[in-house]
Amino acid sequence: MKPAWSVIFFTTLAGAGQGLFLALVAAEALGEVPAGFLVSGALLALGLLAVGLAASFFHLGHPERAWRSAAMWRTSWLSREVIVLPAFMAAVAAFGLSHFFSFERNHSLWIGSAGAVLCIALFVCTGMIYACLPFLQEWRTPLTVVNFIAFGCASGATAAAALAAWQHPPLARPYAAAALALGALAYLTRLAALARNRQLRPKSTLSTAIGVKHPKIVQIAHGAAGGSFNTREFFHGRPREVVRAVRWTFLALVFPVPAALLGGGADSAAVLGAAFAAQYAGLLAERWYFFAEAKHPQNLYYQAIA
Amino acid sequence: MTKQLALVIDLNVCVGCHACVTSCKQWNTSGEAGYLSDDNPYGADPTGTFFNRVQTFEVGEFPDTETVHFPKSCLHCEDPPCVPVCPTGASYKRAEDGIVLVDYDKCIGCKYCAWACPYGAREIDEHQKVMKKCTLCVDRIYDQNLPEAERKPACVMACPTSARLFGDVHDPESVVSRAIRESGGYALMPEWGTQPANHYLPRRKTTKRLHPDELERHDNPLKVDGRLPRPEPGEPALDDVTSW
Numbered sequence: 001m002k003p004a005w006s007v008i009f010f011t012t013l014a015g016a017g018q019g020l021f022l023a024l025v026a027a028e029a030l031g032e033v034p035a036g037f038l039v040s041g042a043l044l045a046l047g048l049l050a051v052g053l054a055a056s057f058f059h060l061g062h063p064e065r066a067w068r069s070a071a072m073w074r075t076s077w078l079s080r081e082v083i084v085l086p087a088f089m090a091a092v093a094a095f096g097l098s099h100f101f102s103f104e105r106n107h108s109l110w111i112g113s114a115g116a117v118l119c120i121a122l123f124v125c126t127g128m129i130y131a132c133l134p135f136l137q138e139w140r141t142p143l144t145v146v147n148f149i150a151f152g153c154a155s156g157a158t159a160a161a162a163l164a165a166w167q168h169p170p171l172a173r174p175y176a177a178a179a180l181a182l183g184a185l186a187y188l189t190r191l192a193a194l195a196r197n198r199q200l201r202p203k204s205t206l207s208t209a210i211g212v213k214h215p216k217i218v219q220i221a222h223g224a225a226g227g228s229f230n231t232r233e234f235f236h237g238r239p240r241e242v243v244r245a246v247r248w249t250f251l252a253l254v255f256p257v258p259a260a261l262l263g264g265g266a267d268s269a270a271v272l273g274a275a276f277a278a279q280y281a282g283l284l285a286e287r288w289y290f291f292a293e294a295k296h297p298q299n300l301y302y303q304a305i306a
Numbered sequence: 307m308t309k310q311l312a313l314v315i316d317l318n319v320c321v322g323c324h325a326c327v328t329s330c331k332q333w334n335t336s337g338e339a340g341y342l343s344d345d346n347p348y349g350a351d352p353t354g355t356f357f358n359r360v361q362t363f364e365v366g367e368f369p370d371t372e373t374v375h376f377p378k379s380c381l382h383c384e385d386p387p388c389v390p391v392c393p394t395g396a397s398y399k400r401a402e403d404g405i406v407l408v409d410y411d412k413c414i415g416c417k418y419c420a421w422a423c424p425y426g427a428r429e430i431d432e433h434q435k436v437m438k439k440c441t442l443c444v445d446r447i448y449d450q451n452l453p454e455a456e457r458k459p460a461c462v463m464a465c466p467t468s469a470r471l472f473g474d475v476h477d478p479e480s481v482v483s484r485a486i487r488e489s490g491g492y493a494l495m496p497e498w499g500t501q502p503a504n505h506y507l508p509r510r511k512t513t514k515r516l517h518p519d520e521l522e523r524h525d526n527p528l529k530v531d532g533r534l535p536r537p538e539p540g541e542p543a544l545d546d547v548t549s550w
Contacts (some may be wrong), residue, residue: 001421061415061435068412069393078418079393134387135424135498203497204424206363210376211492211506214365223327223359223378226352229429233420297495298426301361301378 001136008057011126012155012283014085015148016276017048019156020163021092023178025112026027027160027171028105035099037168042096044155044163049089076134081125088122091115111239123149130290137200138294143193150186151254151286155279157182160257162272169267176262177274183262183279188256190286194247197293204297219303233240234299236292246289279287310384310404312475312503313459314482314491315377317406318510319469321485322360322375329464330358330379330440337445339410354430357440360462374509377470379461380427380440381494381502382406384427388419388428397437404476404503405444424498442472474505 024041027033057063072079095115098108127145134140161175206217222231238244261275334357335342344354351533358379365372382399386406396412397419399405408419408428413436420428420437430438443459446452456463462470473482482505484490491505515546 018516059416061417061430062413065394065414068396069414069416071395072390072393073423075390076418078391078416129418132391133422136421160482163315203498204495208495208497210363210374211494212363212365212374213469216365216367218364220362220364220373221360223361224353224356226346226350226358228353229420229432230426233417233430296421296426297424297498301426 001291001294001296003235003288004059004060006055006057008284008287008291010052010059010147012280012287013048013055014122014126015152015283016155017045017052017092018088018122018279019153019182020045020048020159021095021119021156022116022153023157023160023175024095025095025116026178028112029109029174033171034168035102037164037171038099039096040101040167041160041163042092044159046089046092048159049085051091053085053089064072077125077128079182081122081129084118084122084125088115088118091118091254120149123152135204135297136294137203138197139290141193141196143189143196146189147186147193150182150189151221151283152168154179154182154186154255155276155283156179158262158272158276158279162264162269162276165267165272166269172267172272176267180262182260183255186270190254202295202297204300204301206300209297219301222302222304230298231302234296235302238292243289243292246285246292250282250289253278255279255282257282308404308476309402309474310382310476310503311447311473312382312482312505313379313442313462314471314473314485314507316469316471316485316489316507317374317376318507319467320360320375320377320465321467321469322362322373323466324360326377326470327356327358327360329460331356333375333443333446333460334441339445340434342438343431345432351483353432355429355438357429357438359415372509377461378425378427379469379501379504380406381504382440382442382456382502383524384503385499387498387500388423391418391422393418403474405438405442407441407444408437408439410434410438413437424495424500425502447472475505492513 020041024038028038033190057066058250060066069079069082073083094111095108098111124145127148130139131144133142157175157179161172161179164171166176207213258275258279261271261278264271311535321478331342342355345352346352358377361376361378363374363376365374384406388397389399393416394412394414396409398407400407406424415430415435415437420430428437431438446460447457449457451494458472462472464516471482471485475482475486477483485507486505489507491507493505
């Protein structure tokens with residue numbers, strides 16, 4: 001598949017925002033946290049989600065019709081995501097406001113819990129958009145959803161650690177520890193997905209694609225003098241070395257580099273912010289690779305490009 | 307039983323002339339749903355939106371090769387994976403005749419349906435920014451102003467070798483059902499359970515077995531018709547009795 005940058009930015013930014021929100025709710029549930037930190041945290045989470053949402057609009061040919069996409073929630077995970085996302089953003093805003101106006105802790109915790117449920121639902125919707133397509137075998141695994149959740153939580157915890165180092169230093173250490181643990185978990189599940197996809201055998205072959213039972217079939221013409229949507233949308237068009245380089249880059253940036261910065265003992269906002277920046281860059285590469293790795297069966301009809 | 311309109315394409319007959327491609331483009335770029343975009347149609351790198359394309363494959367190893375021309379369009383699956391993923395309901399399958407259609411006014415151009423189609427049958431219109439695909443010429447096949455014989459998809463009308471059949475695959479006595487049943491019709495990528503309505507008829511070996519009685523008439527054992535009429539010596543020949 002051709003990596004869609006709008007979707008790459010949306011999933012990584014929204015994932016970090018969701019993880020950050022879960023980190024805030026967890027901190028509040030576990031102990032007393034100054035309202036100012038929670039308000040700025042909620043603002044940052046909302047900002048990440050808003051930028052992600054804006055990026056996702058660039059994916060659409062007709063963004064002015066985006067409201068229509070709430071219609072088919074019974075069958076479409078994309079439609080479900082479109083409903084859950086604004087609901088979750090409203091919950092994040094309500095969470096921030098509840099602390100800004102100093103609601104009772106009980107009430108703000110209720111808002112936070114409702115937000116956490118919506119947050120998990122959003123993760124599942126986003127992951128299932130990819131995992132529900134049966135013939136994109138690289139995506140068709142529970143690990144897709146698990147990775148979206150784990151990386152979102154890990155990057156959110158890293159962001160929370162950086163924010164805490166700046167706004168409320170006592171929380172920086174626990175958040176960094178959580179980011180390390182979640183990052184390690186995400187790294188393991190991602191490695192598991194890579195190992196799984198390496199074992200995959202494509203179910204479709206050129207033989208089943210055109211229904212000719214012969215081992216040797218060569219494509220002579222793909223039916224268009226120049227390119228077409230089919231030759232542009234489903235091929236990343238990069239040499240194998242580039243794809244391999246992106247994989248090694250994300251494997252380094254998504255956990256080892258931020259882990260070194262998080263575990264280094266320095267609790268300055270600059271170091272933890274750098275950890276988040278490195279991890280976020282790694283996540284962009286990870287999502288790019290996620291798309292590039294997926295081989296769409298329609299590519300069988302375009303052997304010259306494949 | 308509900309109707310399921312479909313095409314049956316005979317690969318044994320298709321000569322790869324692209325008449326179906328051009329007639330499809332002509333009909334569907336001229337309809338009330340709007341044009342099908344093209345970019346650089348006469349330039350170095352032409353590209354555009356088509357509902358139908360003909361690909362060519364070479365099967366086998368030289369010298370035992372066969373050229374297979376393979377027309378490819380939306381298969382109007384009985385269980386279309388592109389429909390449930392559509393967030394707006396723009397992509398739908400008609401209950402009355404099983405045609406899978408896109409409502410261009412509802413489509414937001416998210417391309418998710420194209421990702422969900424294993425056959426690559428959908429193409430986005432790069433200018434109108436909506437997803438497009440074969441409609442089985444839905445604006446033609448029910449047109450009461452056309453003579454009944456012309457109420458067929460443009461590609462079927464255009465095919466010079468009649469490689470394209472059109473009809474209801476749920477009606478066991480229709481021309482398409484008969485063709486599928488009697489000529490080994492098959493579906494593409496059956497492994498995904500999409501149950502394509504369109505079927506393809508396989509290549510067939512065309513051989514002619516000559517029996518001896520076809521070379522030599524078995525009802526003429528004396529080879530009477532092989533004997534030349536020959537005048538006896540001295541008998542006048544035709545030249546002697548007539549003047550030309």
